[in-house]
Amino acid sequence: xxxxxxxxxxxxxxxxxxxxxxxxxxxxxxxxxxxxxxxxxxxxxxxxxxxxxxxxxxxxxxxxxxxxxxxxxxxxxxxxxxxxxxxxxxxxxxxxxxxxxxxxxxxxxxxxxxxxxxxxxxxxxxxxxxxxxxxxxxxxxxxxxxxxxxxxxxxxxxxxxxxxxxxxxxxxxxxxxxxxxxxxxxxxxxxxxxxxxxxxxxxxxxxxxxxxxxxxxxxxxxxxxxxxxxxxxxxxxxxxxxxxxxxxxxxxxxxxxxxxxxxxxxxxxxxxxxxxxxxxxxxxxxxxxxxxxxxxxxxxxxxxxxxxxxxxxxxxxxxxxxxxxxxxxxxxxxxxxxxxxxxxxxxxxxxxxxxxxxxxxxxxxxxxxxxxxxxxxxxxx
Amino acid sequence: xxxxxxxxxxxxxxxxxxxxxxxxxxxxxxxxxxxxxxxxxxxxxxxxxxxxxxxxxxxxxxxxxxxxxxxxxxxxxxxxxxxxxxxxxxxxxxxxxxxxxxxxxxxxxxxxxxxxxxxxxxxxxxxxxxxxxxxxxxxxxxxxxxxxxxxxxxxxxxxxxxxxxxxxxxxxxxxxxxxxxxxxxxxxxxxxxxxxxxxxxxxxxxxxxxxxxxxxxxxxxxxxxxxxxxxxxxxxxxxxxxxxxxxxxxxxxxxxxxxxxxxxx
Ligand SMILES: Cc1cc2nc3c(=O)[nH]c(=O)nc-3n(C[C@H](O)[C@H](O)[C@H](O)COP(=O)(O)OP(=O)(O)OC[C@H]3O[C@@H](n4cnc5c(N)ncnc54)[C@H](O)[C@@H]3O)c2cc1C
Numbered sequence: 001x002x003x004x005x006x007x008x009x010x011x012x013x014x015x016x017x018x019x020x021x022x023x024x025x026x027x028x029x030x031x032x033x034x035x036x037x038x039x040x041x042x043x044x045x046x047x048x049x050x051x052x053x054x055x056x057x058x059x060x061x062x063x064x065x066x067x068x069x070x071x072x073x074x075x076x077x078x079x080x081x082x083x084x085x086x087x088x089x090x091x092x093x094x095x096x097x098x099x100x101x102x103x104x105x106x107x108x109x110x111x112x113x114x115x116x117x118x119x120x121x122x123x124x125x126x127x128x129x130x131x132x133x134x135x136x137x138x139x140x141x142x143x144x145x146x147x148x149x150x151x152x153x154x155x156x157x158x159x160x161x162x163x164x165x166x167x168x169x170x171x172x173x174x175x176x177x178x179x180x181x182x183x184x185x186x187x188x189x190x191x192x193x194x195x196x197x198x199x200x201x202x203x204x205x206x207x208x209x210x211x212x213x214x215x216x217x218x219x220x221x222x223x224x225x226x227x228x229x230x231x232x233x234x235x236x237x238x239x240x241x242x243x244x245x246x247x248x249x250x251x252x253x254x255x256x257x258x259x260x261x262x263x264x265x266x267x268x269x270x271x272x273x274x275x276x277x278x279x280x281x282x283x284x285x286x287x288x289x290x291x292x293x294x295x296x297x298x299x300x301x302x303x304x305x306x307x308x309x310x311x312x313x314x315x316x317x318x319x320x321x322x323x324x325x326x327x328x329x330x331x332x333x334x335x336x337x338x339x340x341x342x343x344x345x346x347x348x349x350x351x352x353x354x355x356x357x358x359x360x361x362x363x364x365x366x367x368x369x370x371x372x373x374x375x376x377x378x379x380x381x
Numbered sequence: 382x383x384x385x386x387x388x389x390x391x392x393x394x395x396x397x398x399x400x401x402x403x404x405x406x407x408x409x410x411x412x413x414x415x416x417x418x419x420x421x422x423x424x425x426x427x428x429x430x431x432x433x434x435x436x437x438x439x440x441x442x443x444x445x446x447x448x449x450x451x452x453x454x455x456x457x458x459x460x461x462x463x464x465x466x467x468x469x470x471x472x473x474x475x476x477x478x479x480x481x482x483x484x485x486x487x488x489x490x491x492x493x494x495x496x497x498x499x500x501x502x503x504x505x506x507x508x509x510x511x512x513x514x515x516x517x518x519x520x521x522x523x524x525x526x527x528x529x530x531x532x533x534x535x536x537x538x539x540x541x542x543x544x545x546x547x548x549x550x551x552x553x554x555x556x557x558x559x560x561x562x563x564x565x566x567x568x569x570x571x572x573x574x575x576x577x578x579x580x581x582x583x584x585x586x587x588x589x590x591x592x593x594x595x596x597x598x599x600x601x602x603x604x605x606x607x608x609x610x611x612x613x614x615x616x617x618x619x620x621x622x623x624x625x626x627x628x629x630x631x632x633x634x635x636x637x638x639x640x641x642x643x644x645x646x
Contacts, residue, residue: 008578008579010453011460011573014453014457015578018572049575053575062576271629
């Protein structure tokens with residue numbers, strides 16, 4: 001067994017942590033208030049290679065492993081869930097589908113800009129009538145005169161409407177197969193006529209991540225924009241979600257760590273009844289529990305990432321990590337606000353934002369219930 | 382332009398949890414709970430060296446005196462754009478003062494044919510602020526201390542700006558080869574990219590022990606020092622100090638009172 005990060009990963013963690021502390025943390029609260037997408041910080045992160053970590057160098061990426069990727073998502077997530085999810089969704093949902101299922105030509109055309117962070121990518125699976133039941137997709141894509149004609153609506157799509165969004169890959173019904181729906185993935189460039197991006201949602205948290213409803217009305221793209229095999233869409237998105245779950249798990253670890261750090265420092269400095277509140281076991285035990293959960297969540301996440309790096313199956317471990325880490329993050333955020341008392345309810349204190357940012361972790365990329373469904377099935381139940 | 386930049390690994394004092402405790406010998410501090418970083422001024426020196434290299438070509442060699450654990454700061458400098466590295470490491474180097482430290486650095490750089498040698502102007506741990514200029518003396522080279530800006534005039538000369546009291550900038554011309562000690566704030570130290578970090582792990586760090594330096598045992602460490610560190614102590618709380626206790630509301634009110642009483646506000 002080897003629990004240590006290697007030298008490269010250790011240095012990388014140190015670098016990302018320093019970057020997060022100096023270049024993001026001081027602005028995170030103010031940014032959150034604006035609700036705007038932080039293009040400047042995004043560009044700085046791109047310069048460091050953070051937007052194409054697991055993409056090979058031949059496609060403009062860093063050629064890093066998933067452990068390294070998890071480290072980056074965690075360290076950015078420790079100070080800003082918005083920037084972390086934007087980077088993670090771009091990588092796992094925006095870029096990986098093209099890397100995993102694209103033709104060489106598609107990779108050259110789309111992946112290089114994405115991996116270098118000059119462009120952002122999105123993946124549109126969720127629909128108003130197809131959430132957890134993603135296979136219930138109603139969006140259709142009909143082949144006519146060498147073009148796909150797309151009609152339908154997608155909702156809650158991350159990174160889909162920024163100034164630098166290059167495309168959204170969507171799942172659509174392309175026909176019938178053996179009595180069932182034939183689902184395929186199709187790549188839609190931003191700005192294609194008939195592809196409308198609704199104004200941003202007013203979200204509880206993740207204020208600086210970009211989320212929109214998308215509608216397609218007789219939207220036409222060339223036949224060559226099919227990503228992967230026709231009819232292979234369902235299998236493909238299950239694979240994409242596995243990778244996405246490592247990202248959400250890592251972000252959850254970062255957010256929980258942020259809650260722990262803030263709580264410990266507040267518990268040491270806040271004096272009530274003549275002593276720091278952390279001297280009360282009612283407070284210190286909350287911190288101890290948080291520490292345990294952060295550590296376990298990180299181990300579970302890195303294990304899933306490590307399995308992915310070995311080229312081994314990791315569906316089970318990714319579901320375990322995502323489920324445990326996201327719920328741990330929610331518990332940590334809840335405790336952190338409690339430890340801060342009334343101040344925790346005020347935006348001047350980061351835990352207030354962490355609390356709002358935490359809830360979605362139990363929902364996106366498969367709800368906690370969906371993770372439990374995945375794991376129950378693996379138990380033969 | 383071939384540049385040397387000297388870097389030191391120091392305890393991270395920006396970390397609020399860093400508490401300094403004197404160890405049992407009385408001549409050291411307990412380092413077990415420290416995290417370590419590159420000395421702040423050295424970080425600016427590294428950036429200046431890499432900026433010069435990017436503009437004018439050449440190579441940057443990173444030089445450090447430290448244990449294997451110091452590879453961390455060396456590799457980070459390599460990841461940002463350094464090309465080669467030398468680490469001076471021997472237990473006989475312990476307790477080197479300014480002179481002995483400069484001698485060690487001299488042994489590492491004297492035969493390299495370097496045009497420019499840079500170091501931070503001050504280390505945040507021992508605070509000597511003299512190693513760079515002593516090194517210049519030993520090498521018989523001109524130097525400028527507390528440098529904030531560096532411009533290349535031609536392949537023989539540099540124009541360097543020294544920031545003085547009150548923000549006054551003193552511009553000097555200096556001939557190469559020379560030694561500059563760099564102060565903080567003159568540039569914006571970059572972050573290493575992932576690619577840089579990956580490439581750094583392939584670069585060699587040449588390790589020099591006492592034998593490799595060509596120095597005698599009595600020229601290094603305590604034996605080679607003219608100033609010997611005798612003992613650390615924590616200042617005693619003086620009679621005149623008053624520690625205010627209580628919650629921030631009470632203590633700040635009391636503080637305001639005292640300031641007013643003494644006519645300070
Ligand atoms: C900010 C944000 C960003 C997002 N980004 C993206 C994106 O980039 N791309 C994308 O495709 N989607 C994205 N989503 C969508 C997200 O993945 C879905 O919201 C999520 O999968 C749940 O779907 P739903 O909202 O339709 O909930 P529903 O599926 O309607 O679920 C409602 C509740 O019922 C539970 N439930 C459903 N079925 C079962 C069952 N069989 N057993 C037990 N409980 C069940 C659920 O767990 C949940 O608690 C995003 C969502 C948000 C809020």
